[in-house]
Amino acid sequence: MKKTYKRIILYCLVFVGLVISITAILFPHFQKLSDPVCQAEIREWVNRMGIMGVIAVLGLQILQIIIAFIPGEPVEILSGALYGTVGGLLLCLIGCLIASSLIFSLSKHFGKKLLYALFSKEKVQSWKWLQDSKKCTMVTFILFFIPGTPKDMLTYIVGVTDMSINKFLLISSLARIPSVLSSTMIGATMRRGDWEISIIVFFITGIIGITGIGFNEKIIDFCRRHSNRENCTETDYQCMDLVEAAHRHKIYPLMYCHIEIKGQLDINRLKTAIQQASHYVPEILYTYNFRLGKFTDIGLTKDDVVLQEKTLLDWDLSVKPQVQINISRQEKQDIVTIGMSHILTDGEGFLQFLYLLSLLYNEPYADFPYSNYRAITPFLENIHVQKQTEQTRQGKRTKIPPLRNFSSGTDYFCIVSKISREDFLLLHAKAKRNHSTLNDVFMTAYSRVIARTKDIDTVILPCPADLRRFGHVTDKLTVANLTGIYRRIVIEIKPQHTFLETLSQVHIEMELQKSRYRCYAGIKLLNSTFHKIPRKLLQQIIKANYRILPVSYTNIGRINHQKFRFNDCIIENCYITGTYRLPPDFQLSISTFQDVCTLNCTLIGQPEDERIGQYILEQVKKELLDWVQTK
Structure with missing residues (x-):
């Protein structure tokens, strides 16, 4: 101006x-x-x-x-x-x-x-x-x-x-x-x-x-x-969209994919791919009306999505598209950040969009056979949520202190720590020998670091769960919010407990939560009432029942390098992060690309927050590698 x-x-x-x-x-x-x-x-x-x-x-x-x-x-x-x-x-x-x-x-x-x-x-x-x-x-x-x-x-x-x-x-x-x-x-x-x-x-x-x-x-x-505000194209919201939108003043609903590319992307091809992708997921070019809870077409185009040499830390989803791509050109490589609205989709949906985008970039005239599917109702069929586990009931009153202090800092930090391919493959193999998942292993390492850092013996972690795994959607594109949450995984960690003892406890608790479909808790009720309750009241109910804990965790999982690639250049590094967290909140995010595992946290705060974030990541990495080396 x-x-x-x-x-x-x-x-x-x-x-x-x-x-x-x-x-x-x-x-x-x-x-x-x-x-x-x-x-x-x-x-x-x-x-x-x-x-x-x-x-x-x-x-x-x-x-x-x-x-x-x-x-x-x-x-x-x-x-x-x-x-x-x-x-x-x-x-x-x-x-x-x-x-x-x-x-x-x-x-x-x-x-x-x-x-x-x-x-x-x-x-x-x-x-x-x-x-x-x-x-x-x-x-x-x-x-x-x-x-x-x-x-x-x-x-x-x-x-x-x-x-x-x-x-x-x-x-x-x-x-x-x-x-x-x-x-x-x-x-x-x-x-x-x-x-x-x-x-x-x-x-x-x-x-x-x-x-x-x-x-x-x-x-x-x-x-x-x-020009199109009153009679524009709109799409109705789904109930899980509201969960992400309700907390936007504390956690603005964004996700990022950070990529280092050897060579240079063809920007015109990328824009064409965005345009074609909008035929399958039209909402990527829409704004989001927070008051009405609708994605709205106000005439944004692919040119509003692809930016150059601009910092992509935050953007207003009510006036900007649900996807933003920033390309920073360097001498022999491109640094690319792809941001996507968490109101529109979740981590798995973000991956599906990235695969779709790269497919349309590599094959501009590809006939992708699937349309996007956003409704959650079919995933609720034949699901019967059972009672809480004993661990959850015992830990109801337990509160976990924040990992960092309140502050008025406004600096943005994207902090990473990487586990090499060799170490990650060893980690994967050892988890398998112990009949545990990598997710169990990551949660174990994280909870042990939290317990040691805050000098506590009980840790509470929320753990996201992809509801697609409970349904038959392998033949569908699901760029949507289809993530439930195991709200309170209670883990007891005594000073004498070994990593393996904690891992066994985490594994048993996770298996019990899965068998009881606890990740669906509250979703059926929300889905049946979200069109019947006034919006403001519904938001208050969501805030009360889907509280944001100061310490959280998410495992995006494996980024398939065979599906996510660009034919005219080479992706050398790639990882996915959550949104930037205001103090004192802290989230550990994990993603894997070409068997290189990236531990990450994205924070808003002051320099001290960066030091704390890096310390926690390095301690989690040390826990993992120490366990790999033990016999």
Whole structure:
């Protein structure tokens, strides 16, 4: 915004300087115009031209509109000078009607082929929102009325919408009147020798025009965002979307995939892949209306998704698309961050989207056989949630202290610690020999570090669970929130307990929770009532029942390098993180790519938080590697 104001001030200063210079140069001629003899000579010359003069000026006006980049003001000033304020206005409006009718008819007949022949593809795509707008009439009037907007190109654009030619000619002509009238008034007063009035009108309209040009992009952006607000395309929310949206003031619902690529991505191919992916998951180009709980199409395009050299730490999901991609170009590699809305999907859904994106990047004309499936109801069939485990009941009153302190710091930290491929394969093999999952092993190491760090003997961890594993969805694309949670995994850790003893306890508790479908607790009730309870009340219920603990854990799992790849370059490093946590919250995130395991935490805070985060990650890694080395 500051740059816009500075640019406008600069333009205004240049404009004032030009007005003063031109006035000084042309002052003798302005004085002649005040002479009645000179005025009589001009009238006589106009009368001698007769109808040919009218045709000539009319032709210039028509040509100016058809060739969109020619400015119209000089022709309008000439019309006013020759035929007066009202006569020039009528002549210009007749020219506008003729030229606009011709352009509009050609656009209707040839469609977008004409647009692409006259303007660049990027320019046409930037106006896609108007082509699809349900408020095209109002938006067209505003853009024709305000100085500085590309009116003549708009005539071509509106021609491919559903607007009728009669409606377009009426609203565009009415909207043009103030601008045309001011120009013909300048010409008419100049002819009469009222050069003081000419300069004043010229000065005022010039300042208005420069302001319109300076705010051109912001005016168009405002119209683009608000053109479809009432009658735009919307998709209804699912109940699990609300769980993520309800806590946005504490944990803003975002996920990130961080990638280091040897070589450089083809940005045009990537944008094309985004566009194609939106056919399967249209919500990626939608905004999210937090008040209504709906994904809304306001005309965002692939160009709003792919950014370059911009920090992708946070963005407002209510005005931005649900996916953002930042590409930082370096000498021999690209650093890419892909961010995705956690309201739209969960970790597994994020992976599915990444696989879809890379498939469409590598094979632009691939016919992906699946449509996206977001409903959770089928996953609830034949599921009977059983009572809590004994461990959960005993640990109900147990509270775990936060791992870091409250602070007002606003720095962003993405902290990682990696386990090499060799060590990870050993870890995997040892977990298998002990009849445990890697998830059990990670939770064991994390809980032991928490117990030692906070000097406690009981740790409570929430553990996410992918509900897809309980249903038959292998033949579906499920970019959706289908994650339940084992809310309270209670782990007792005495100083004398070995890693294996803690692991056995974690494994038994997790197996009991799975067999009792505890990850579904509350979801059936939420799904059956979320369309029946007022939104604000429902949000309060969700906040009360889905509390965010200060210490949490998530295992994204394996990123399949055979599915997630780009043919023209090599992914050297890849990991997925959760959103940035405000103090004192802390979450350990784990993901694996090409058998390299990344431990991660994303924090907002001060430098001390970074030190704490790195310490915890290194301690978890040490627990894991020490266990691998024990016999």
